[in-house]
Amino acid sequence: MTTHTLTDSVDFADIKSAAARIAPHAQVTPVMRSRSINALVGAELLFKCENLQRVGAFKFRGACNAVWSLSDAQSKKGVVTHSSGNHGAALALAARTRGIPAHVIVPEGAVRSKVEAIETYGATLHRCAASTTAREEACERVRQQTGATLVHPYADPRVIAGQGTAAMELFAQTDPLDVLVAPVGGGGLISGCAIATAALAPGCKVIAAEPSGAADTFESMQKGERVGAFVPDTICDGLRTLVGEVNFRILRQHGVEVLTVDDDETIAAMRLIWLRMKIIVEPSSAIVLAAVIRHRQRFAGMRIGLILSGGNVDLDALPWLAQRPSIARPA
Amino acid sequence: MTTHTLTDSVDFADIKSAAARIAPHAQVTPVMRSRSINALVGAELLFKCENLQRVGAFKFRGACNAVWSLSDAQSKKGVVTHSSGNHGAALALAARTRGIPAHVIVPEGAVRSKVEAIETYGATLHRCAASTTAREEACERVRQQTGATLVHPYADPRVIAGQGTAAMELFAQTDPLDVLVAPVGGGGLISGCAIATAALAPGCKVIAAEPSGAADTFESMQKGERVGAFVPDTICDGLRTLVGEVNFRILRQHGVEVLTVDDDETIAAMRLIWLRMKIIVEPSSAIVLAAVIRHRQRFAGMRIGLILSGGNVDLDALPWLAQRPSIARPA
Numbered sequence: 125m126t127t128h129t130l131t132d133s134v135d136f137a138d139i140k141s142a143a144a145r146i147a148p149h150a151q152v153t154p155v156m157r158s159r160s161i162n163a164l165v166g167a168e169l170l171f172k173c174e175n176l177q178r179v180g181a182f183k184f185r186g187a188c189n190a191v192w193s194l195s196d197a198q199s200k201k202g203v204v205t206h207s208s209g210n211h212g213a214a215l216a217l218a219a220r221t222r223g224i225p226a227h228v229i230v231p232e233g234a235v236r237s238k239v240e241a242i243e244t245y246g247a248t249l250h251r252c253a254a255s256t257t258a259r260e261e262a263c264e265r266v267r268q269q270t271g272a273t274l275v276h277p278y279a280d281p282r283v284i285a286g287q288g289t290a291a292m293e294l295f296a297q298t299d300p301l302d303v304l305v306a307p308v309g310g311g312g313l314i315s316g317c318a319i320a321t322a323a324l325a326p327g328c329k330v331i332a333a334e335p336s337g338a339a340d341t342f343e344s345m346q347k348g349e350r351v352g353a354f355v356p357d358t359i360c361d362g363l364r365t366l367v368g369e370v371n372f373r374i375l376r377q378h379g380v381e382v383l384t385v386d387d388d389e390t391i392a393a394m395r396l397i398w399l400r401m402k403i404i405v406e407p408s409s410a411i412v413l414a415a416v417i418r419h420r421q422r423f424a425g426m427r428i429g430l431i432l433s434g435g436n437v438d439l440d441a442l443p444w445l446a447q448r449p450s451i452a453r454p455a
Numbered sequence: 456m457t458t459h460t461l462t463d464s465v466d467f468a469d470i471k472s473a474a475a476r477i478a479p480h481a482q483v484t485p486v487m488r489s490r491s492i493n494a495l496v497g498a499e500l501l502f503k504c505e506n507l508q509r510v511g512a513f514k515f516r517g518a519c520n521a522v523w524s525l526s527d528a529q530s531k532k533g534v535v536t537h538s539s540g541n542h543g544a545a546l547a548l549a550a551r552t553r554g555i556p557a558h559v560i561v562p563e564g565a566v567r568s569k570v571e572a573i574e575t576y577g578a579t580l581h582r583c584a585a586s587t588t589a590r591e592e593a594c595e596r597v598r599q600q601t602g603a604t605l606v607h608p609y610a611d612p613r614v615i616a617g618q619g620t621a622a623m624e625l626f627a628q629t630d631p632l633d634v635l636v637a638p639v640g641g642g643g644l645i646s647g648c649a650i651a652t653a654a655l656a657p658g659c660k661v662i663a664a665e666p667s668g669a670a671d672t673f674e675s676m677q678k679g680e681r682v683g684a685f686v687p688d689t690i691c692d693g694l695r696t697l698v699g700e701v702n703f704r705i706l707r708q709h710g711v712e713v714l715t716v717d718d719d720e721t722i723a724a725m726r727l728i729w730l731r732m733k734i735i736v737e738p739s740s741a742i743v744l745a746a747v748i749r750h751r752q753r754f755a756g757m758r759i760g761l762i763l764s765g766g767n768v769d770l771d772a773l774p775w776l777a778q779r780p781s782i783a784r785p786a
Contacts, residue, residue, distance in 0.1 A: 154485060156507075175733045176487075237730075395770065399568075402506045402735045402766035435733035439726060 134374070136323035138285035139292055139316065142189040146286060149188050149221045153177050153290075155297045158400050161413070165420050168427045169413070170301070171397075172294045175405050175435030179241070181362075182290050182313055182433050183214035183277075189286030190275040191218040199224045201271035206263040208234035208242070209362055210434050211277035216247035227272055229262045231255075235361060237438040278310030279368035288316025294429050295324045302426040305412045307433055308332035308341045308382065309363035311371025317431065318378040328429075332375065332382045333415035335360045335390065341367040342382040345375065359387050362408030362434065389414040397432070404435045465705070467654035469616035470623055470647065473520040477617060480519050480552045484508050484621075486628045489731050492744070496751050499758045500744070501632070502728075503625045506736050506766030510572070512693075513621050513644055513764050514545035514608075520617030521606040522549040530555045532602035537594040539565035539573070540693055541765050542608040547578035558603055560593045562586075566692060568769040609641030610699035619647025625760050626655045633757040636743040638764055639663035639672045639713065640694035642702025648762065649709040659760075663706065663713045664746035666691045666721065672698040673713040676706065690718050693739030693765065720745040728763070735766040 156171045174182035191203060202225030205215050212228040219226035226247040230239055231254040243249060252262040267274055275283065290313065291304060304321055308314045314332045321330050334341050335358035344350045350372045356364035367375070375382075387407075394410035397403060412430040416423055487502045505513035522534060533556030536546050543559040550557035557578040561570055562585040574580060583593040598605055606614065621644065622635060635652055639645045645663045652661050665672050666689035675681045681703045687695035698706070706713075718738070725741035728734065743761040747754055 159509075178490075180733055398735055398770060402511055404729055404733045404735060439729060 134281045134284045134288075134316070134319055136319055138281065139288040139320050139323075142185070142282070142285040143289045143292055145192045146185055146188040146289065149178070149192075149218070150185055150289075151177050152293060155294065156401060156403070160400050161396060164396075165416060166424045167416065167420065169416065170294070170298050170427070170429050171401070172290060172429060172431045173403065174290055175403060175409060175432050177434075179210060179214045179217050179245075180434055180436045181210035181214060182287055182431065183210040184217060185289050186280075186283035186286030186312055186316075187211060187214035187218040187275060188221065189289075190280060190282040191215070191222050191224070193282045194273060198273055201273065202226060203275050204263060204266050204270070204272040205229070205275050205277060206259040207277040209238055209277075210436055212247070213238060213241040213245060213436075215275055216242050216245035220246050225270070225272065227266045227270065229259050229266065231259055235438055238436060241436070278312030278365070279370050281370070283312050284316045284319075284371070284374070286316070287313040288320040290431055291317035291320040291429075292324060294431070295320070298429065299427070300325060301328045301429045303329045303331060303423065304429040304431070305331045305333055305415055306431040307360070307363055307408055307411050308334045308367065308375075309338075309360075309408065310365040311341065311367040311375065313431065313433060314380060315371040315374035318374055318380050322378055330378060330380045331415065332380055333411045334382050334384050335363050335411065336384045336386050338364050339382075339384045341372070341375070342384050344372055345380075345382050348376075360390060360408040360411055362406065363411070383415045383419060385411050385414040385418060389418055393417060403432075404437060405432050406434050406437050409433045409435070465612045465615045465619075465647070465650055467650055469612065470619040470651050470654075473516070473613070473616040474620045474623055476523045477516055477519040477620065480509070480523075480549070481516055481620075482508050483624060486625065487732060487734070491731050492727060495727075496747055497755045498747065498751065500747065501625070501629050501758065501760050502732070503621060503760060503762045504734065505621055506734060506740060506763050508765075510541060510545045510548050510576075511765055511767045512541035512545060513618055513762065514541040515548060516620050517611075517614035517617030517643055517647075518542060518545035518549040518606060519552065520620075521611060521613040522546070522553050522555070524613045525604060529604055532604070533557060534606050535594060535597050535601070535603040536560070536606050536608060537590040538608040540569055540608075541767055543578070544569060544572040544576055544767075546606055547573050547576035551577050556601070556603065558597045558601065560590050560597065562590050566769055569767060572767070607699075609643030609696070610701050612701070614643050615647045615650075615702070615705070617647070618644040619651040621762055622648035622651040622760075623655060625762070626651070629760065630758070631656060632659045632760045634660045634662060634754065635760040635762070636662045636664055636746055637762040638691070638694055638739055638742050639665045639698060640669070640691075640739065641696040642672065642698040642706065644762065644764060645711060646702040646705035649705055649711050653709055661709060661711045662746065663711055664742045665713050665715050666694050666742065667715045667717050669695050670713075670715045672703070672706070673715050675703055676711075676713050679707075691721060691739040691742055693737065694742070714746045714750060716742050716745040716749060720749055724748060734763075735768060736763050737765050737768050740764045740766070
């Protein structure tokens with residue numbers, strides 16, 4: 125892995141600073157409710173709609189905080205990352221808000237709609253092979269050639285602090301919550317949310333939802349140490365990443381619990397959100413509702429915040445939606 | 456057509472009363488914006504999200520106003536309608552909010568997801584053949600057997616007043632608008648909105664968007680008299696209806712302009728809303744954006760309110776979405 129020379133401690137003061145820094149650029153996303161989903165689950169769900177964030181994902185928060193944390197001298201050389209997903213698009217747009225260059229390494233096989241979004245926001249694309257090694261080498265090469273600052277998708281403290289503003293904002297928008305659920309891939313969002321929750325709502329339990337087919341965080345938390353490389357098998361394209369070292373440490377420190385969910389359950393939850401709430405979420409977001417539905421006896425009667433992390437779906441790839449089982453309708 | 460013995464005059468006082476009557480039951484729906492769609496169109500668009508209304512459509516406003524306008528004695532006998540679309544579901548839920556029976560006539564070939572919604576909300580379904588005559592006969596039979604009050608989908612003054620609350624609410628949520636665009640099928644929404652606009656924003660131009668394949672309102676306005684029966688050919692399943700007599704009169708009185716749009720344009724606009732705004736709208740809603748895009752030179756630089764009327768799409772029927780042309784991406 126690329127070495128991060130920054131200090132990797134993040135505290136609530138960093139999240140508050142991030143909130144102030146991104147306020148001129150990021151959306152305050154709405155909190156939505158659905159009577160029919162509440163009736164189905166038997167709990168009160170508050171959905172924080174980061175799918176309605178700029179770029180269609182919470183990733184804009186972290187990328188924006190990183191970009192606006194740079195000194196003027198640093199910023200002129202631009203930023204670089206090796207994410208072809210929502211973080212790549214988010215960094216591209218964040219760089220545009222400051223008028224600085226963004227370089228995004230795009231591996232073969234990246235989702236077309238997401239690559240198009242990155243281009244639309246004006247970043248320079250650098251193609252490479254699909255392996256992690258190829259991506260990191262390409263990224264390092266660009267960094268050396270341009271002097272651009274690397275903004276890692278999740279293991280960067282500025283990014284973690286930015287993502288934590290999603291939870292901070294949610295707490296300001298709602299009455300107290302019993303539980304907060306967010307997805308975990310690399311862990312930028314959930315670790316930022318855990319820090320914000322410890323400061324603002326210490327009585328609120330923080331839960332990470334993870335695909336069964338990419339359950340490295342679950343295993344790592346069980347073992348008490350971070351598991352190594354694994355082969356993800358999940359439709360949640362945003363959650364195929366190994367949890368970051370710093371992210372894992374924050375999750376342990378805050379006693380975050382990980383719940384795993386099968387892809388079938390995630391797709392059923394995604395259909396339910398589309399049908400009942402009329403908003404578009406991607407599978408990596410719908411997993412939070414799937415986790416609550418799977419464990420609905422445990423969560424009965426509680427007030428639960430769910431972070432809907434993004435809504436970037438390739439519409440042309442949708443026909444599979446129709447071929448999956450749907451879950452029961454509410455009575 | 457079934458005879459309506461009610462007086463069919465509607466004025467702004469009726470809309471204000473409707474707003475008070477439905478307030479405990481209906482959602483105040485949000486107004487959304489999209490920077491990228493604004494950039495594409497070259498105007499400032501404010502989308503009134505009635506797809507996020509209860510039942511997923513503005514229809515709940517009119518149905519709710521009708522149900523809560525009934526005397527206690529009338530209400531006990533329930534309500535009946537012959538719409539298998541959003542109005543049927545809306546009337547079913549509105550009746551449930553008052554704890555009274557609802558009867559809905561459902562013709563052969565009605566959209567499955569909409570019929571399921573009507574059942575979910577607890578209405579009694581009455582099946583009949585697909586013709587207008589069969590529907591009206593079945594409706595009249597149920598009315599005579601039960602004493603239920605007919606609530607027509609659009610030609611009922613209580614319904615028109617209820618739908619007008621969508622525009623009234625929008626004006627309260629935004630700075631002044633230059634133009635307001637709403638779809639026209641039977642004309643309940645657009646006629647209510649025209650009355651509200653005349654009272655609240657007389658400088659705001661009201662425009663109806665209508666499918667080229669069901670352009671009876673356009674023709675009727677051109678001729679100065681309501682055209683007779685026609686055969687609709689459009690994917691906008693909510694807009695296949697002939698404009699109502701009373702609705703037509705209100706449109707003429709307020710000088711509403713009708714713009715027609717081809718289905719291709721409507722589908723491209725629907726994709727754009729899904730992709731850029733991350734909300735689900737049905738074709739009958741997306742037509743308002745299609746009308747603005749078609750005439751974007753005329754609307755350049757204006758502040759335009761668009762009523763996104765509903766979001767009830769049969770997800771299982773979605774593959775066709777992928778086979779249609781999309782429109783150009785914003786620069």
